[in-house]
Amino acid sequence: MFNALLAWLKDEKVFLKVQSGTGDNLLEEDIREGFTDYCLWSTFRPESIDTDGVLDMECLDSGMALFRENCTPGEALESSYRQAFGTDFDKDDIAVLMEE
Known part of the structure; x- marks a missing residue:
């Protein structure tokens, strides 16, 4: 599993x-449909990246x-x-600029 x-x-x-999911966002219906993993994604313009933690x-x-099985960073x-x-x-x- 990857972090981000x-x-x-x-x-x-x-x-x-892209961040790997922690498991607490899966709904009961997702689990019933066989989903076991997820990732969260967001898009940002360059001027919106917060580099100093203030904005x-x-x-x-x-x-x-x-995902129906553990996802890799590539997936x-x-x-x-x-x-x-x-x-x-x-x-x-x-x-890809960073992977942890």
């Missing part, structure tokens, strides 16, 4: 932050991607990209 990753999307000119970070959009990134932009994942559009 931050990627730069060249075409969209935004950051995509609130305003995200453009955010969501949650569900989380791909699913988050597809949800955030409604297009197929384009590995050439992404530069």
